[in-house]
């Protein structure tokens with residue numbers, strides 16, 4: 001039995017009833033980065049609370065709704081507010097919104113997050129393209145009976161972050177004159193920030209940034225065959241790399257400060273991705 005399947009299909013039914021919009025690209029906005037929704041020519045919104053059995057985001061700075069609209073010619077669905085494992089939800093529920101966006105029609109997923117950084121030369125405000133990930137102390141969202149119609153029991157994870165999308169992000173940063181770092185993102189469960197010893201371990205393992213999201217979403221989306229890319233906004237130096245205590249306030253402060261640059265990078269990237277996706281004839285403008 002897969003606990004999440006029936007709930008997911010019920011939510012999909014509500015979407016079909018309420019929204020006639022077929023997105024080609026799905027975007028998840030991280031903490032403090034929800035302002036990106038203003039870039040969209042919005043056509044509809046769907047609060048998670050209207051979807052029966054759907055997790056509602058309780059994290060600060062997360063609005064908790066799907067936003068549908070166009071970025072240029074590209075039909076997009078945004079998750080304005082994601083669901084985190086630390087909020088207490090079952091891991092199946094945490095990835096339900098991402099799975100739903102795939103069912104809605106999105107073939108590409110752009111994941112963003114606020115993260116603590118410890119890569120060489122990183123500072124608060126650095127933007128990092130995710131090249132790979134490490135899941136650490138978080139359950140795998142594919143645990144339980146496999147949903148064969150979604151993907152295989154044992155999915156290969158060699159290229160989760162699509163190399164051509166990575167090149168599009170590099171090119172977009174260069175066009176926009178934005179200094180972009182690259183690195184491996186590690187997800188821990190949170191909600192406590194990491195200890196310096198944990199960060200030391202992650203750095204030894206090759207990671208450059210960490211946070212409390214993204215990896216489980218990438219696993220579920222990759223399982224369903226989505227093409228995935230990701231951008232971390234380094235909002236703070238991770239524990240042990242700064243003499244300051246870590247606070248959520250710093251996360252929001254930095255996310256706000258680099259919001260304009262982040263939005264430009266995401267916008268340019270999505271416009272470029274738009275040239276590579278199939279747009280349903282109903283959503284062509």
Ligand code: HPA
Pocket residue numbers: 114115116117193194210211212235236237238239246251
């Ligand atoms: N650790 C975990 N998650 C985070 C951090 C951090 O330092 N900064 C923003 N999200």
